[in-house]
Amino acid sequence: MTTFPPLPVTCTKLAVLAKQKLPCSPGTIPRSQMIKEKDDIDHYLEVNFKGLSKEEVAAHRNSYKKSICVDMLRDGYHKSFSELFALMEHWEALWNAAEAQSLFWLQRPLEEQPDKLDNFYHYLTRAETAERKGYFEDVYNNLYALACYFNNSEDKWVRNHFYERCFKIAQLIKTDGGKKEAEAQAHMGLLYEEDGKLLEAAQHYEAFHQLTQGRIWKDETGHFLNFLACESLVRTYRLLADKMLEKKEYKQAIKILIKASEIAEEGNDRNTVGEAAYYLGLAHLAAGEHETALTVFHNYSGIATDLSDDLNLGRAYEAIAKVLQSQGEMTEAIKYLEKVVKIARNNFKSLDVIRACTMLGDIYNRKGQYSKASEYFQQALNTRVELMKTSLMDETKVHYGIARAHQMMLMMKSYIESTDANSLNCLLSWKESRSYMEYEPVPEESRRVTGDNIHEREHEEEIRRSPDNQN
16 A cells, blocks of 8 residues: 655744643743743734734733733823722622622622723723822812712712712812812712711711802702702701601700701702601601691691692691691591592592591591491502502401491491391391391480380280281
């Protein structure tokens, strides 16, 4: 059998060098030779593949995160590199903590999100350049741009980091009259408010409010900063008052809500003023100061009337009814609650209808007017059936069942006391069927059974049964 000589295979220099570095290559390659071979490979790639530089080769070899970090260091942005590296380490710590608690965390690592890394590089390096030149306002603007970019539920911790950086830089800005510092105080207040640290949030909002007094500064959406400061401070004071009321610290809660009302008046927004009045009235009601609460709620209803705000007007009437109910003035409370039901139905507020009807049913139930109570509980039940909320339906069924039971007890008592044949037949019929039957009131005279009445009824019965009468 004839064998052909082996064909000569032409190998490129790159292939030869790569083949020599394989694990099966004989002998041990010195380190100096390996470095020289790497340089030869890089030179070969640069010569034979035009346009492919060492940096581009490194970009293909390294991850995008590493490339960004290398670019920062190569361009001399060591501070930006340190901050970015610290953020990545913080993410790793959060990931490890979630993994240790067997929690599933949907957030991806920063190195897998090139868009975010690009924003880091762009704004951090610009901020560092501005800081070197002493342009602190530009530093603030770049850091604030990063905070806005990461303002989402997934990256809120990154946003908070840059809010804190903006707050520190804003202290160094002296050319804008304190506007950046005011904005930074607002951001820090929001940060603490979201974390539930209301006292710290109130301190920052108070500083925000003081810096914006008498100023006509506006934010990027066109809202006056002073108005936003008043709104934020009123909201925080209300949350603080809620915690005080839970601990039954009524005087402290009323004091801070009075302060909130004063700040709301300064903001010159009638809706905020009405909201502050409503919560102040609730605090007075919780403290048992009914007359003061009634005055505050009437002011609130006046504001709602001026603004033609039916929803707030209905809430004001409901609050007034609660105060009147606490004072025992049930008739007046019923009038206000009926207005609430009417307003709520006109505005298709089913929950308000339910709440008002339940309150009316409870009042009538206490007054002993069980038919009326059953009627309002039935309205509440029908509304909840439309909403298909099981828990609310069950609660209303209990109220409705109690009112019907009271109504039935009154009916049975009346039939038993009447002691006539019709009443007895009704009782026997109900005992056989156990179904609901409408009550027909028995005349009052038939319930008063005396000895003379009994003799007269017996005499009348004898005459009726006599043969002459039968003929």
